[in-house]
Amino acid sequence: MAEQKKYSQKELERLIEETTRYGAVYAYLHFDAHGKDEDTVKHSLVDLVDRITKEQGVLYCVGEVLEPYRRGGALKPEGNANAGEKETGKVKLADIESGQNAEKSGETKAGQEAKPGENGEVEGNEASKGKKSGAGNNEGGKGGETGEKDVYSTSAQVTILCNSFIALHQIALRYGLVGVEILSPQHIRMGxxxxxxxxxxxxxxxxxxxxxxxxxxxxxxxxxxxxxxxxxxxxxxxxxxxxxxxxx
CATH class of the missing domain: 1.10.287 (Helix Hairpins)
Structure with a gap:
Protein backbone atom coordinates (compact mmCIF):
# COMPACT_ATOMS: atom_id res chain seq x y z
CA MET A 1 0.00 0.00 0.00
CA ALA A 2 1.30 3.45 -0.90
CA GLU A 3 2.22 5.77 1.93
CA GLN A 4 -0.72 7.90 2.92
CA LYS A 5 -0.35 11.64 3.00
CA LYS A 6 -2.31 14.25 4.86
CA TYR A 7 -2.64 17.65 3.26
CA SER A 8 -1.71 20.78 5.11
CA GLN A 9 -4.18 23.63 4.81
CA LYS A 10 -2.02 25.35 2.21
CA GLU A 11 -1.61 22.16 0.19
CA LEU A 12 -5.35 21.57 0.25
CA GLU A 13 -6.06 25.13 -0.86
CA ARG A 14 -3.57 24.71 -3.71
CA LEU A 15 -5.17 21.42 -4.74
CA ILE A 16 -8.63 22.99 -4.77
CA GLU A 17 -7.46 26.01 -6.74
CA GLU A 18 -5.67 23.93 -9.37
CA THR A 19 -8.34 21.26 -9.88
CA THR A 20 -11.36 23.56 -9.95
CA ARG A 21 -9.80 25.34 -12.94
CA TYR A 22 -10.33 22.15 -14.92
CA GLY A 23 -13.81 21.09 -13.89
CA ALA A 24 -13.44 19.89 -10.30
CA VAL A 25 -16.06 20.98 -7.75
CA TYR A 26 -15.46 21.76 -4.07
CA ALA A 27 -18.54 21.62 -1.86
CA TYR A 28 -20.19 20.95 1.50
CA LEU A 29 -22.75 18.13 1.56
CA HIS A 30 -25.21 17.66 4.42
CA PHE A 31 -26.84 14.40 5.54
CA ASP A 32 -29.04 13.33 8.44
CA ALA A 33 -29.95 10.09 10.20
CA HIS A 34 -32.60 9.05 12.72
CA GLY A 35 -33.13 5.95 14.84
CA LYS A 36 -33.82 4.52 18.27
CA ASP A 37 -30.22 3.62 19.11
CA GLU A 38 -27.79 6.51 19.70
CA ASP A 39 -24.59 4.73 18.65
CA THR A 40 -26.15 3.16 15.58
CA VAL A 41 -27.44 6.53 14.40
CA LYS A 42 -23.98 8.07 14.61
CA HIS A 43 -22.16 5.11 13.09
CA SER A 44 -24.59 4.95 10.18
CA LEU A 45 -23.38 8.39 9.10
CA VAL A 46 -19.75 7.47 9.80
CA ASP A 47 -20.24 4.52 7.47
CA LEU A 48 -21.89 6.76 4.88
CA VAL A 49 -18.90 9.13 4.86
CA ASP A 50 -16.57 6.14 4.63
CA ARG A 51 -18.39 4.91 1.52
CA ILE A 52 -18.42 8.36 -0.09
CA THR A 53 -14.62 8.56 0.16
CA LYS A 54 -14.43 5.48 -2.05
CA GLU A 55 -16.75 6.79 -4.76
CA GLN A 56 -15.38 7.32 -8.26
CA GLY A 57 -14.23 10.87 -8.92
CA VAL A 58 -13.66 11.84 -5.27
CA LEU A 59 -10.33 13.64 -4.87
CA TYR A 60 -10.69 14.70 -1.24
CA CYS A 61 -13.35 13.99 1.36
CA VAL A 62 -13.66 14.50 5.11
CA GLY A 63 -16.84 14.33 7.19
CA GLU A 64 -17.90 15.74 10.55
CA VAL A 65 -20.71 13.90 12.36
CA LEU A 66 -22.47 15.57 15.27
CA GLU A 67 -23.20 13.63 18.43
CA PRO A 68 -26.79 12.31 18.25
CA TYR A 69 -29.41 14.06 20.34
CA ARG A 70 -32.72 12.78 21.63
CA ARG A 71 -35.67 14.33 19.82
CA GLY A 72 -36.88 17.21 21.96
CA GLY A 73 -33.58 17.31 23.87
CA ALA A 74 -30.53 19.52 23.54
CA LEU A 75 -27.89 19.14 20.82
CA LYS A 76 -24.40 18.18 21.98
CA PRO A 77 -22.14 20.44 19.91
CA GLU A 78 -18.98 19.47 21.76
CA GLY A 79 -19.06 15.83 20.66
CA ASN A 80 -18.18 15.83 16.97
CA ALA A 81 -16.99 12.82 15.00
CA ASN A 82 -14.63 13.18 12.09
CA ALA A 83 -15.06 10.33 9.64
CA GLY A 84 -13.65 9.46 6.29
CA GLU A 85 -10.92 11.39 4.56
CA LYS A 86 -9.77 10.72 1.03
CA GLU A 87 -6.92 12.55 -0.62
CA THR A 88 -5.82 12.53 -4.26
CA GLY A 89 -5.22 8.93 -5.28
CA LYS A 90 -5.20 7.68 -1.70
CA VAL A 91 -7.73 6.95 1.03
CA LYS A 92 -7.25 7.93 4.65
CA LEU A 93 -9.92 7.29 7.24
CA ALA A 94 -9.75 9.75 10.10
CA ASP A 95 -10.37 8.52 13.63
CA ILE A 96 -13.79 8.83 15.19
CA GLU A 97 -13.78 11.29 18.05
CA SER A 98 -16.39 10.67 20.73
CA GLY A 99 -16.53 14.03 22.46
CA GLN A 100 -13.73 16.01 24.07
CA ASN A 101 -12.18 12.94 25.74
CA ALA A 102 -11.50 11.12 22.46
CA GLU A 103 -7.74 11.17 22.89
CA LYS A 104 -7.98 9.61 26.34
CA SER A 105 -10.27 6.80 25.23
CA GLY A 106 -7.99 5.67 22.37
CA GLU A 107 -8.24 5.69 18.60
CA THR A 108 -10.98 3.93 16.67
CA LYS A 109 -10.83 3.68 12.91
CA ALA A 110 -13.91 4.81 11.04
CA GLY A 111 -13.83 1.75 8.84
CA GLN A 112 -14.13 -0.48 11.93
CA GLU A 113 -16.95 1.41 13.59
CA ALA A 114 -18.91 2.13 10.43
CA LYS A 115 -21.35 -0.77 10.68
CA PRO A 116 -24.95 0.45 10.47
CA GLY A 117 -27.24 -1.65 12.61
CA GLU A 118 -30.92 -2.36 12.47
CA ASN A 119 -32.02 0.60 14.54
CA GLY A 120 -30.49 3.48 12.59
CA GLU A 121 -31.27 4.79 9.16
CA VAL A 122 -29.52 7.24 6.90
CA GLU A 123 -31.61 9.38 4.60
CA GLY A 124 -31.26 8.67 0.88
CA ASN A 125 -31.51 6.09 -1.89
CA GLU A 126 -28.32 4.16 -1.14
CA ALA A 127 -29.00 3.72 2.56
CA SER A 128 -32.64 2.80 2.07
CA LYS A 129 -31.66 -0.38 0.20
CA GLY A 130 -30.08 -2.07 3.23
CA LYS A 131 -31.72 -4.21 5.90
CA LYS A 132 -33.07 -1.72 8.38
CA SER A 133 -35.88 -1.90 10.89
CA GLY A 134 -35.17 1.29 12.80
CA ALA A 135 -37.19 4.44 13.21
CA GLY A 136 -35.74 6.19 10.17
CA ASN A 137 -37.83 9.27 9.42
CA ASN A 138 -40.51 8.54 12.01
CA GLU A 139 -41.91 11.67 13.56
CA GLY A 140 -43.60 11.57 16.94
CA GLY A 141 -45.13 8.17 17.56
CA LYS A 142 -45.37 7.12 13.91
CA GLY A 143 -44.04 3.63 13.27
CA GLY A 144 -43.48 2.86 16.96
CA GLU A 145 -45.08 2.95 20.35
CA THR A 146 -42.21 4.68 22.11
CA GLY A 147 -42.84 8.06 20.50
CA GLU A 148 -40.62 10.97 19.53
CA LYS A 149 -38.73 11.18 22.81
CA ASP A 150 -37.04 7.82 22.07
CA VAL A 151 -35.82 8.80 18.59
CA TYR A 152 -32.24 10.03 18.18
CA SER A 153 -31.19 12.34 15.38
CA THR A 154 -27.87 13.54 14.06
CA SER A 155 -26.37 15.17 10.99
CA ALA A 156 -23.11 15.20 9.08
CA GLN A 157 -21.30 17.80 7.03
CA VAL A 158 -19.04 16.36 4.34
CA THR A 159 -16.36 18.53 2.77
CA ILE A 160 -15.70 17.08 -0.65
CA LEU A 161 -13.67 17.76 -3.78
CA CYS A 162 -14.85 15.87 -6.88
CA ASN A 163 -13.09 15.83 -10.22
CA SER A 164 -16.28 16.85 -12.03
CA PHE A 165 -19.82 18.05 -11.47
CA ILE A 166 -21.05 14.71 -12.84
CA ALA A 167 -19.18 12.84 -10.08
CA LEU A 168 -20.74 15.11 -7.46
CA HIS A 169 -24.15 14.66 -9.06
CA GLN A 170 -23.80 10.87 -8.84
CA ILE A 171 -23.06 11.08 -5.12
CA ALA A 172 -26.08 13.31 -4.57
CA LEU A 173 -28.30 10.79 -6.38
CA ARG A 174 -26.90 7.77 -4.60
CA TYR A 175 -26.81 9.05 -1.03
CA GLY A 176 -29.77 11.44 -0.90
CA LEU A 177 -28.18 14.50 0.68
CA VAL A 178 -30.41 17.00 2.47
CA GLY A 179 -28.33 20.09 1.71
CA VAL A 180 -25.46 21.24 -0.49
CA GLU A 181 -23.24 24.31 -0.74
CA ILE A 182 -20.90 24.59 -3.72
CA LEU A 183 -17.86 26.59 -2.65
CA SER A 184 -15.83 26.57 -5.86
CA PRO A 185 -15.94 27.28 -8.76
CA GLN A 186 -18.42 30.11 -8.99
CA HIS A 187 -19.72 28.89 -12.35
CA ILE A 188 -20.30 25.32 -13.57
CA ARG A 189 -19.48 24.78 -17.23
CA MET A 190 -20.00 21.55 -19.14
CA GLY A 191 -20.16 20.38 -22.72
Missing part, protein backbone atom coordinates in the same frame (compact mmCIF):
# COMPACT_ATOMS: atom_id res chain seq x y z
CA UNK A 192 -23.14 18.79 -24.42
CA UNK A 193 -21.85 15.24 -23.87
CA UNK A 194 -21.40 15.86 -20.13
CA UNK A 195 -24.88 17.36 -19.87
CA UNK A 196 -26.35 14.34 -21.65
CA UNK A 197 -24.46 11.95 -19.37
CA UNK A 198 -25.75 13.81 -16.34
CA UNK A 199 -29.36 13.50 -17.50
CA UNK A 200 -28.96 9.81 -18.32
CA UNK A 201 -27.41 9.13 -14.92
CA UNK A 202 -30.31 10.89 -13.22
CA UNK A 203 -32.83 8.89 -15.22
CA UNK A 204 -31.11 5.59 -14.48
CA UNK A 205 -30.93 6.33 -10.74
CA UNK A 206 -34.62 7.22 -10.73
CA UNK A 207 -35.51 3.97 -12.50
CA UNK A 208 -33.44 1.88 -10.10
CA UNK A 209 -35.03 3.45 -7.05
CA UNK A 210 -38.52 3.10 -8.50
CA UNK A 211 -37.79 -0.56 -9.27
CA UNK A 212 -36.64 -1.12 -5.70
CA UNK A 213 -39.87 0.32 -4.31
CA UNK A 214 -42.03 -1.67 -6.73
CA UNK A 215 -40.27 -4.90 -5.81
CA UNK A 216 -41.60 -4.47 -2.29
CA UNK A 217 -45.24 -4.10 -3.31
CA UNK A 218 -45.77 -6.08 -6.53
CA UNK A 219 -46.84 -9.75 -6.60
CA UNK A 220 -44.14 -12.20 -7.88
CA UNK A 221 -45.47 -12.51 -11.46
CA UNK A 222 -45.74 -8.75 -11.92
CA UNK A 223 -42.34 -8.29 -10.30
CA UNK A 224 -40.66 -10.52 -12.91
CA UNK A 225 -42.16 -8.51 -15.76
CA UNK A 226 -41.09 -5.27 -14.14
CA UNK A 227 -37.54 -6.53 -13.51
CA UNK A 228 -37.18 -7.58 -17.16
CA UNK A 229 -38.37 -4.17 -18.31
CA UNK A 230 -35.94 -2.43 -15.97
CA UNK A 231 -33.07 -4.60 -17.24
CA UNK A 232 -33.84 -3.69 -20.85
CA UNK A 233 -33.98 0.01 -20.03
CA UNK A 234 -30.79 -0.21 -17.98
CA UNK A 235 -28.97 -1.90 -20.88
CA UNK A 236 -30.15 0.78 -23.27
CA UNK A 237 -29.10 3.55 -20.88
CA UNK A 238 -25.69 1.92 -20.44
CA UNK A 239 -25.20 1.79 -24.20
CA UNK A 240 -26.10 5.45 -24.55
CA UNK A 241 -23.69 6.44 -21.78
CA UNK A 242 -20.89 4.41 -23.40
CA UNK A 243 -21.55 6.08 -26.75
CA UNK A 244 -21.34 9.51 -25.12
CA UNK A 245 -18.06 8.54 -23.46
CA UNK A 246 -16.61 7.43 -26.80
CA UNK A 247 -17.34 10.84 -28.31
CA UNK A 248 -15.29 12.69 -25.70
Missing amino acids: ISDAQSLLLNASQASQEFTAYILQKVLPPEEREKMEEKVRRRADLARQLIEKQAEKK
Whole structure:
Protein backbone atom coordinates (compact mmCIF):
# COMPACT_ATOMS: atom_id res chain seq x y z
CA MET A 1 0.00 0.00 0.00
CA ALA A 2 1.30 3.45 -0.90
CA GLU A 3 2.22 5.77 1.93
CA GLN A 4 -0.72 7.90 2.92
CA LYS A 5 -0.35 11.64 3.00
CA LYS A 6 -2.31 14.25 4.86
CA TYR A 7 -2.64 17.65 3.26
CA SER A 8 -1.71 20.78 5.11
CA GLN A 9 -4.18 23.63 4.81
CA LYS A 10 -2.02 25.35 2.21
CA GLU A 11 -1.61 22.16 0.19
CA LEU A 12 -5.35 21.57 0.25
CA GLU A 13 -6.06 25.13 -0.86
CA ARG A 14 -3.57 24.71 -3.71
CA LEU A 15 -5.17 21.42 -4.74
CA ILE A 16 -8.63 22.99 -4.77
CA GLU A 17 -7.46 26.01 -6.74
CA GLU A 18 -5.67 23.93 -9.37
CA THR A 19 -8.34 21.26 -9.88
CA THR A 20 -11.36 23.56 -9.95
CA ARG A 21 -9.80 25.34 -12.94
CA TYR A 22 -10.33 22.15 -14.92
CA GLY A 23 -13.81 21.09 -13.89
CA ALA A 24 -13.44 19.89 -10.30
CA VAL A 25 -16.06 20.98 -7.75
CA TYR A 26 -15.46 21.76 -4.07
CA ALA A 27 -18.54 21.62 -1.86
CA TYR A 28 -20.19 20.95 1.50
CA LEU A 29 -22.75 18.13 1.56
CA HIS A 30 -25.21 17.66 4.42
CA PHE A 31 -26.84 14.40 5.54
CA ASP A 32 -29.04 13.33 8.44
CA ALA A 33 -29.95 10.09 10.20
CA HIS A 34 -32.60 9.05 12.72
CA GLY A 35 -33.13 5.95 14.84
CA LYS A 36 -33.82 4.52 18.27
CA ASP A 37 -30.22 3.62 19.11
CA GLU A 38 -27.79 6.51 19.70
CA ASP A 39 -24.59 4.73 18.65
CA THR A 40 -26.15 3.16 15.58
CA VAL A 41 -27.44 6.53 14.40
CA LYS A 42 -23.98 8.07 14.61
CA HIS A 43 -22.16 5.11 13.09
CA SER A 44 -24.59 4.95 10.18
CA LEU A 45 -23.38 8.39 9.10
CA VAL A 46 -19.75 7.47 9.80
CA ASP A 47 -20.24 4.52 7.47
CA LEU A 48 -21.89 6.76 4.88
CA VAL A 49 -18.90 9.13 4.86
CA ASP A 50 -16.57 6.14 4.63
CA ARG A 51 -18.39 4.91 1.52
CA ILE A 52 -18.42 8.36 -0.09
CA THR A 53 -14.62 8.56 0.16
CA LYS A 54 -14.43 5.48 -2.05
CA GLU A 55 -16.75 6.79 -4.76
CA GLN A 56 -15.38 7.32 -8.26
CA GLY A 57 -14.23 10.87 -8.92
CA VAL A 58 -13.66 11.84 -5.27
CA LEU A 59 -10.33 13.64 -4.87
CA TYR A 60 -10.69 14.70 -1.24
CA CYS A 61 -13.35 13.99 1.36
CA VAL A 62 -13.66 14.50 5.11
CA GLY A 63 -16.84 14.33 7.19
CA GLU A 64 -17.90 15.74 10.55
CA VAL A 65 -20.71 13.90 12.36
CA LEU A 66 -22.47 15.57 15.27
CA GLU A 67 -23.20 13.63 18.43
CA PRO A 68 -26.79 12.31 18.25
CA TYR A 69 -29.41 14.06 20.34
CA ARG A 70 -32.72 12.78 21.63
CA ARG A 71 -35.67 14.33 19.82
CA GLY A 72 -36.88 17.21 21.96
CA GLY A 73 -33.58 17.31 23.87
CA ALA A 74 -30.53 19.52 23.54
CA LEU A 75 -27.89 19.14 20.82
CA LYS A 76 -24.40 18.18 21.98
CA PRO A 77 -22.14 20.44 19.91
CA GLU A 78 -18.98 19.47 21.76
CA GLY A 79 -19.06 15.83 20.66
CA ASN A 80 -18.18 15.83 16.97
CA ALA A 81 -16.99 12.82 15.00
CA ASN A 82 -14.63 13.18 12.09
CA ALA A 83 -15.06 10.33 9.64
CA GLY A 84 -13.65 9.46 6.29
CA GLU A 85 -10.92 11.39 4.56
CA LYS A 86 -9.77 10.72 1.03
CA GLU A 87 -6.92 12.55 -0.62
CA THR A 88 -5.82 12.53 -4.26
CA GLY A 89 -5.22 8.93 -5.28
CA LYS A 90 -5.20 7.68 -1.70
CA VAL A 91 -7.73 6.95 1.03
CA LYS A 92 -7.25 7.93 4.65
CA LEU A 93 -9.92 7.29 7.24
CA ALA A 94 -9.75 9.75 10.10
CA ASP A 95 -10.37 8.52 13.63
CA ILE A 96 -13.79 8.83 15.19
CA GLU A 97 -13.78 11.29 18.05
CA SER A 98 -16.39 10.67 20.73
CA GLY A 99 -16.53 14.03 22.46
CA GLN A 100 -13.73 16.01 24.07
CA ASN A 101 -12.18 12.94 25.74
CA ALA A 102 -11.50 11.12 22.46
CA GLU A 103 -7.74 11.17 22.89
CA LYS A 104 -7.98 9.61 26.34
CA SER A 105 -10.27 6.80 25.23
CA GLY A 106 -7.99 5.67 22.37
CA GLU A 107 -8.24 5.69 18.60
CA THR A 108 -10.98 3.93 16.67
CA LYS A 109 -10.83 3.68 12.91
CA ALA A 110 -13.91 4.81 11.04
CA GLY A 111 -13.83 1.75 8.84
CA GLN A 112 -14.13 -0.48 11.93
CA GLU A 113 -16.95 1.41 13.59
CA ALA A 114 -18.91 2.13 10.43
CA LYS A 115 -21.35 -0.77 10.68
CA PRO A 116 -24.95 0.45 10.47
CA GLY A 117 -27.24 -1.65 12.61
CA GLU A 118 -30.92 -2.36 12.47
CA ASN A 119 -32.02 0.60 14.54
CA GLY A 120 -30.49 3.48 12.59
CA GLU A 121 -31.27 4.79 9.16
CA VAL A 122 -29.52 7.24 6.90
CA GLU A 123 -31.61 9.38 4.60
CA GLY A 124 -31.26 8.67 0.88
CA ASN A 125 -31.51 6.09 -1.89
CA GLU A 126 -28.32 4.16 -1.14
CA ALA A 127 -29.00 3.72 2.56
CA SER A 128 -32.64 2.80 2.07
CA LYS A 129 -31.66 -0.38 0.20
CA GLY A 130 -30.08 -2.07 3.23
CA LYS A 131 -31.72 -4.21 5.90
CA LYS A 132 -33.07 -1.72 8.38
CA SER A 133 -35.88 -1.90 10.89
CA GLY A 134 -35.17 1.29 12.80
CA ALA A 135 -37.19 4.44 13.21
CA GLY A 136 -35.74 6.19 10.17
CA ASN A 137 -37.83 9.27 9.42
CA ASN A 138 -40.51 8.54 12.01
CA GLU A 139 -41.91 11.67 13.56
CA GLY A 140 -43.60 11.57 16.94
CA GLY A 141 -45.13 8.17 17.56
CA LYS A 142 -45.37 7.12 13.91
CA GLY A 143 -44.04 3.63 13.27
CA GLY A 144 -43.48 2.86 16.96
CA GLU A 145 -45.08 2.95 20.35
CA THR A 146 -42.21 4.68 22.11
CA GLY A 147 -42.84 8.06 20.50
CA GLU A 148 -40.62 10.97 19.53
CA LYS A 149 -38.73 11.18 22.81
CA ASP A 150 -37.04 7.82 22.07
CA VAL A 151 -35.82 8.80 18.59
CA TYR A 152 -32.24 10.03 18.18
CA SER A 153 -31.19 12.34 15.38
CA THR A 154 -27.87 13.54 14.06
CA SER A 155 -26.37 15.17 10.99
CA ALA A 156 -23.11 15.20 9.08
CA GLN A 157 -21.30 17.80 7.03
CA VAL A 158 -19.04 16.36 4.34
CA THR A 159 -16.36 18.53 2.77
CA ILE A 160 -15.70 17.08 -0.65
CA LEU A 161 -13.67 17.76 -3.78
CA CYS A 162 -14.85 15.87 -6.88
CA ASN A 163 -13.09 15.83 -10.22
CA SER A 164 -16.28 16.85 -12.03
CA PHE A 165 -19.82 18.05 -11.47
CA ILE A 166 -21.05 14.71 -12.84
CA ALA A 167 -19.18 12.84 -10.08
CA LEU A 168 -20.74 15.11 -7.46
CA HIS A 169 -24.15 14.66 -9.06
CA GLN A 170 -23.80 10.87 -8.84
CA ILE A 171 -23.06 11.08 -5.12
CA ALA A 172 -26.08 13.31 -4.57
CA LEU A 173 -28.30 10.79 -6.38
CA ARG A 174 -26.90 7.77 -4.60
CA TYR A 175 -26.81 9.05 -1.03
CA GLY A 176 -29.77 11.44 -0.90
CA LEU A 177 -28.18 14.50 0.68
CA VAL A 178 -30.41 17.00 2.47
CA GLY A 179 -28.33 20.09 1.71
CA VAL A 180 -25.46 21.24 -0.49
CA GLU A 181 -23.24 24.31 -0.74
CA ILE A 182 -20.90 24.59 -3.72
CA LEU A 183 -17.86 26.59 -2.65
CA SER A 184 -15.83 26.57 -5.86
CA PRO A 185 -15.94 27.28 -8.76
CA GLN A 186 -18.42 30.11 -8.99
CA HIS A 187 -19.72 28.89 -12.35
CA ILE A 188 -20.30 25.32 -13.57
CA ARG A 189 -19.48 24.78 -17.23
CA MET A 190 -20.00 21.55 -19.14
CA GLY A 191 -20.16 20.38 -22.72
CA ILE A 192 -23.14 18.79 -24.42
CA SER A 193 -21.85 15.24 -23.87
CA ASP A 194 -21.40 15.86 -20.13
CA ALA A 195 -24.88 17.36 -19.87
CA GLN A 196 -26.35 14.34 -21.65
CA SER A 197 -24.46 11.95 -19.37
CA LEU A 198 -25.75 13.81 -16.34
CA LEU A 199 -29.36 13.50 -17.50
CA LEU A 200 -28.96 9.81 -18.32
CA ASN A 201 -27.41 9.13 -14.92
CA ALA A 202 -30.31 10.89 -13.22
CA SER A 203 -32.83 8.89 -15.22
CA GLN A 204 -31.11 5.59 -14.48
CA ALA A 205 -30.93 6.33 -10.74
CA SER A 206 -34.62 7.22 -10.73
CA GLN A 207 -35.51 3.97 -12.50
CA GLU A 208 -33.44 1.88 -10.10
CA PHE A 209 -35.03 3.45 -7.05
CA THR A 210 -38.52 3.10 -8.50
CA ALA A 211 -37.79 -0.56 -9.27
CA TYR A 212 -36.64 -1.12 -5.70
CA ILE A 213 -39.87 0.32 -4.31
CA LEU A 214 -42.03 -1.67 -6.73
CA GLN A 215 -40.27 -4.90 -5.81
CA LYS A 216 -41.60 -4.47 -2.29
CA VAL A 217 -45.24 -4.10 -3.31
CA LEU A 218 -45.77 -6.08 -6.53
CA PRO A 219 -46.84 -9.75 -6.60
CA PRO A 220 -44.14 -12.20 -7.88
CA GLU A 221 -45.47 -12.51 -11.46
CA GLU A 222 -45.74 -8.75 -11.92
CA ARG A 223 -42.34 -8.29 -10.30
CA GLU A 224 -40.66 -10.52 -12.91
CA LYS A 225 -42.16 -8.51 -15.76
CA MET A 226 -41.09 -5.27 -14.14
CA GLU A 227 -37.54 -6.53 -13.51
CA GLU A 228 -37.18 -7.58 -17.16
CA LYS A 229 -38.37 -4.17 -18.31
CA VAL A 230 -35.94 -2.43 -15.97
CA ARG A 231 -33.07 -4.60 -17.24
CA ARG A 232 -33.84 -3.69 -20.85
CA ARG A 233 -33.98 0.01 -20.03
CA ALA A 234 -30.79 -0.21 -17.98
CA ASP A 235 -28.97 -1.90 -20.88
CA LEU A 236 -30.15 0.78 -23.27
CA ALA A 237 -29.10 3.55 -20.88
CA ARG A 238 -25.69 1.92 -20.44
CA GLN A 239 -25.20 1.79 -24.20
CA LEU A 240 -26.10 5.45 -24.55
CA ILE A 241 -23.69 6.44 -21.78
CA GLU A 242 -20.89 4.41 -23.40
CA LYS A 243 -21.55 6.08 -26.75
CA GLN A 244 -21.34 9.51 -25.12
CA ALA A 245 -18.06 8.54 -23.46
CA GLU A 246 -16.61 7.43 -26.80
CA LYS A 247 -17.34 10.84 -28.31
CA LYS A 248 -15.29 12.69 -25.70
